Amino acid sequence: MTKVVCPGSFDPVTNGHLDIFRRASALFDEVVVAVLVNESKKGLFDLDRRVELLREAVADLDNVVVDTFGGLLVDYCAGNGISAIIKGLRASTDFDYELPMAHMNHHLTEVETVFLATATENSFVSSSLVKEVAKHGGDVAALVPPHVLKALNEAYSRT
Numbered sequence: 790m791t792k793v794v795c796p797g798s799f800d801p802v803t804n805g806h807l808d809i810f811r812r813a814s815a816l817f818d819e820v821v822v823a824v825l826v827n828e829s830k831k832g833l834f835d836l837d838r839r840v841e842l843l844r845e846a847v848a849d850l851d852n853v854v855v856d857t858f859g860g861l862l863v864d865y866c867a868g869n870g871i872s873a874i875i876k877g878l879r880a881s882t883d884f885d886y887e888l889p890m891a892h893m894n895h896h897l898t899e900v901e902t903v904f905l906a907t908a909t910e911n912s913f914v915s916s917s918l919v920k921e922v923a924k925h926g927g928d929v930a931a932l933v934p935p936h937v938l939k940a941l942n943e944a945y946s947r948t
Contacts, residue, residue, distance in 0.1 A: 792819040793903070795875040796862050799824055799839050800832035801937045802846050803919055805911035809877035812905055814850045821871065822847060826859035833920055833944055846934050863898040873901040879912050 795813060799806060799822070813820045824839050834842065840855055847853040858865040862874065874894060876887050884904070891902035907914075914932050923929045923941040930938050 790818040791873070792821065792869070792871050793817045793873040793875050794821045794823050794862070794866060794869075794871045795877075796823045796825060796858070796865075798827065798830070798832060798916070799843055800834055800916050801839065801919065801933060801941065802843050803911070803914050803916055803933050803937075804931075805877065805879070805907055805914040807846055807934065808908050808911055809875065809905055810847055810850060810853055813875045814853050817873075817875075818852060820850075820853045820875070821869065822853060822855045823862075823865060824855065824857045826857050834940070838940070842937055842940060845936050861897070863894050863900055866900045867898055871900070873903050875903050875905060877907050878904050879907045879915070 793813060795810060797806070810820060810822060822843055824836060824843065826836060832839070836857060840857060843855045847855065856869075865871070866874070874891070876883075876891070878884050878887065887902070887904065891904075894900050894902060919929050919932050920941070924945055929941065933941065
């Protein structure tokens, strides 16, 4: 059984993330969407809310589970029988950022990193950009699942 992890902060989960999860779920037996616990970073949504939003977003994907982790991703992989890391790439800048991490992860534990090119329609979508636009009242309905849009509107007091 091939078990892989797709790590991130997912603050919030976007349609770009969901595209990567769906495509990875077709390629591997089990996909773990692992939310990074970073106590020093204050996100819009707390960890429990991000996990809740993710679980709802992937509820239709039988082989996708949501978990959390702290510390080194490779330690999480080793402790959970995970053989590869899945990363979505939007542009060459993502590759430039992710490649050294992939090399380090492989150096530490020989875990492989698999890069999936983001679908063209999601190539500009990031959680940071979605939050910035939503914060100022812009329309992000096409960029996130409906339940995430509702959560964003609530977070920015526009229900």
